[in-house]
Amino acid sequence: MIRINLLPESYRKSERTSPKIFAVALLAVICVCSSVGWFGTVYFGDLERVQAKRVQTKERLDGVKKRELLYDSLVQEKKDFSRRADTIKQIAKGRRIWTKFCDELIDVITNDGEMDRHVAWFSNIQVRSPGDGSKGPIIVLPGFVQGNDIRKIANLHDDIEATEFWRDMAQYTPPAGSKKIDGDLYPPESFAFSWQWTMKGTDKWIKNTPGARLGKPSKPGKPSKPAK
Numbered sequence: 001m002i003r004i005n006l007l008p009e010s011y012r013k014s015e016r017t018s019p020k021i022f023a024v025a026l027l028a029v030i031c032v033c034s035s036v037g038w039f040g041t042v043y044f045g046d047l048e049r050v051q052a053k054r055v056q057t058k059e060r061l062d063g064v065k066k067r068e069l070l071y072d073s074l075v076q077e078k079k080d081f082s083r084r085a086d087t088i089k090q091i092a093k094g095r096r097i098w099t100k101f102c103d104e105l106i107d108v109i110t111n112d113g114e115m116d117r118h119v120a121w122f123s124n125i126q127v128r129s130p131g132d133g134s135k136g137p138i139i140v141l142p143g144f145v146q147g148n149d150i151r152k153i154a155n156l157h158d159d160i161e162a163t164e165f166w167r168d169m170a171q172y173t174p175p176a177g178s179k180k181i182d183g184d185l186y187p188p189e190s191f192a193f194s195w196q197w198t199m200k201g202t203d204k205w206i207k208n209t210p211g212a213r214l215g216k217p218s219k220p221g222k223p224s225k226p227a228k
Helices: 019-093 098-113 151-161
Strands: 120-122 126-128 138-146 169-172 178-181 189-199
Touching (some): 098 120, 098 151
Antiparallel strands (some): 120 138, 126 138, 138 189, 169 189, 178 189
């Protein structure tokens, strides 16, 4: 049946929403609000976790960067240290411990107080550099051997040849001398000599030659012309 309300609009009663429609609308609103609340809870909860994880990751990354910088610094320092060590090694190879040389020479001269083989002394010791680097230092030793027996010069030379530093000699003056008389000495006779020794190049020194350090004999030096 169709009902038609013929009253003017101002006299008509207001139409009420159907309870079913209201219930459906209310349920829809509740569902929408619940969905929005759930989404907000999930979104902001995940956002907080993501932000916390981001902070942790950033802190970890900053730590890694610091360690990376430290590592690079240590690598560079190691390279610098290696270069300095190589430089020191090269300098050490080209230097002789002259105190050790003098100790060995003094041991030969004093000969533990035994004077039968020789009684010798040097007026001075001069060490010169050849300059070109092809040879080692040049050592000049003017000195005297006491007595009237020229063979004592040879004895002195033989004892010197037994020293360790002699293995680094390339050339040397043969044992020779001229007789001197000095009334202030006893005995007054002595033989004066002036030796000149030329050492091998630094790369051929015993300490810089692995085979020689293991005990393999090195080639002996050869005599040069007597120094005038």
